[in-house]
Amino acid sequence: MPGPVFAEGDSVALHTIEEEDLEFLQRGRNHPEIRRPLTDVDPRNGEQIREYFENSVSDDGDGFGFLVCRSDDEEPVGAVHIPWIRTKHGSGMLMYWVLPEHQGNGYVTEATELILDFAFEERRLAKVYAIVLETNVGSQRVLEKLDFQREGVHRKETFVDGERRDSYRYGLLAEEWLDS
Amino acid sequence: MFADGDRVTLRTVEEEDLEFVQRVRNDPAVRQPLTLNRPANAEQLEEFFENAISSGDGATLIVCRDEEPLGMVALFDEDDVTGTATIAYYLDPDQWGNGYATEAVGLLCEYAFAERRLHKLRAEVIEPNDGSRRVLEKLGFEREGRLRDEKFVRGEHVDIHRFGLLADEWEGV
Numbered sequence: 001m002p003g004p005v006f007a008e009g010d011s012v013a014l015h016t017i018e019e020e021d022l023e024f025l026q027r028g029r030n031h032p033e034i035r036r037p038l039t040d041v042d043p044r045n046g047e048q049i050r051e052y053f054e055n056s057v058s059d060d061g062d063g064f065g066f067l068v069c070r071s072d073d074e075e076p077v078g079a080v081h082i083p084w085i086r087t088k089h090g091s092g093m094l095m096y097w098v099l100p101e102h103q104g105n106g107y108v109t110e111a112t113e114l115i116l117d118f119a120f121e122e123r124r125l126a127k128v129y130a131i132v133l134e135t136n137v138g139s140q141r142v143l144e145k146l147d148f149q150r151e152g153v154h155r156k157e158t159f160v161d162g163e164r165r166d167s168y169r170y171g172l173l174a175e176e177w178l179d180s
Numbered sequence: 181m182f183a184d185g186d187r188v189t190l191r192t193v194e195e196e197d198l199e200f201v202q203r204v205r206n207d208p209a210v211r212q213p214l215t216l217n218r219p220a221n222a223e224q225l226e227e228f229f230e231n232a233i234s235s236g237d238g239a240t241l242i243v244c245r246d247e248e249p250l251g252m253v254a255l256f257d258e259d260d261v262t263g264t265a266t267i268a269y270y271l272d273p274d275q276w277g278n279g280y281a282t283e284a285v286g287l288l289c290e291y292a293f294a295e296r297r298l299h300k301l302r303a304e305v306i307e308p309n310d311g312s313r314r315v316l317e318k319l320g321f322e323r324e325g326r327l328r329d330e331k332f333v334r335g336e337h338v339d340i341h342r343f344g345l346l347a348d349e350w351e352g353v
Contacts, residue, residue: 087260088260088295088296088297089297123261124260124261124263
């Protein structure tokens, strides 16, 4: 049983991240199809995931993150985070992932909508941005559907699958989200 | 130097300033209107320096003319989500009546709105404290309410006035 619902969509809901979810989160973070697009190279063992839980999820910091669960059966499918926020500037970085077997159902788009509502309407963020690999077309489509603008290219910024790759930076302003 | 005005500047508070700060904040003319109703010894000032001034929350700055410290301004109880914070200020009584407080608090307001992305500043003034109240009114603060018999000053219960200034009302320095 995941933690309580924090924000409810049509097909998915955001839940608080609980200790019992760490095994699921660990599975996601180590899965090659998830960690590669996130450019997360290092293996994450149980202890590291627990540290992340203690220091990043359960602290009083400004960042926030949620477990994404399918609404029908509360099956966890992924996670969505805005882990880094520069509160004085009001800008935060968005990250998300959904397990490969649950991709293609629009879960990421809906979960991201829910976290953007929270970020802009309840936390007074002024801007949310995301960094996406040039090869990760699915993720770019999610951001473009949500009216993120592509703001620039980070040339050959990362090393993925044996090659240097560009990343794109996407950004969305509060007024663009709240007016739409 | 942290912020520069015509006649005064705001700069960071250093350990060497604590003697000045201690002298001024124990002065009855300063501590009574601020309702700082406890003696503050050097050790307590040191603690205040470590835990409040150097904590990274809010902002506390020394008001100077040339190199000479005149007083202090502070912004605290800051809430990044609502975009609100409270301000307080005091000057060495020897420096009163020159408009230094208005200029220094104006610099603090400019910093709060232009750099810290704040939406509203709050301040509280006891009744009567005409000097302090005038500083706020000159800067465009609105009086928002009166808290009856909220403080105890010089042997009697006194009201405090609550003032507020919104970012879009701020006209700049």
